[in-house]
Amino acid sequence: MLTNYLVAENFKVTAVAGSQAMARIFSERPVDLLILDMRLAGEDGLDIMRQLGSPPEAPIIIITGHRRDEADRIVGLELGADDYITKPFSLRELLARVRAVLRRSQVAQRHSGSKKRVRCRFAGWELDMRTRRLISPAGEPTPLTTGEFNLLAAFLQSPQQILSREQLLIASRMHDEEVFDRSIDVQILRLRRKLEVNPSEPKLITTERGAGYMFATAVELL
Structure with a gap:
């Protein structure tokens, strides 16, 4: 069908x-x-x-x-x-x-395919927005899914600002069709596992109780 x-x-x-x-x-x-x-x-x-x-x-x-x-x-x-x-x-x-x-x-x-090349550097990490290639502080490539890339890009565009759950749902292209939908929480958890030294005590992506999440470090555009 x-x-x-x-x-x-x-x-x-x-x-x-x-x-x-x-x-x-x-x-x-x-x-x-x-x-x-x-x-x-x-x-x-x-x-x-x-x-x-x-x-x-x-x-x-x-x-x-x-x-x-x-x-x-x-x-x-x-x-x-x-x-x-x-x-x-x-x-x-x-x-x-x-x-x-x-x-x-x-x-x-x-x-x-664009000639324009934009790279973002944060806490030793580097993300190439053109190729979606994320490089760790140790120089190792870290693969990102489409949702993870969209979410990280949203954070990098608004560093050190609180972003609501709704804003992040839109940015990561996940839909919030249920009140208890945990899509954004899953995406945040996945990103923390890849970026944080200790995901259980995140330093880069912090939770702002009752408000949303914040990318808590400075971002340099290259």
């Missing part, structure tokens, strides 16, 4: 039943987007995401079960998913999310 609908909307779609067929498709041609159901008949969708590595080869929209079952959704985001949709959902909503993720991916590709 999803394949027929997206094909009717002028997308080229290949449907596969498992990870082996998926890997074959990835090896044969470029893939712009992966829509992955967490509840497959013979495999665990989370295991498939782990096989894809970090960052994944293509942006990912995950399909999860009932909206109250947030475990798969949170783990999927931690593993690098760019967006999620919960069952039951309308085909029009799925189409909107597909277009939004592809649009962001295309914008990033255009930026990567």
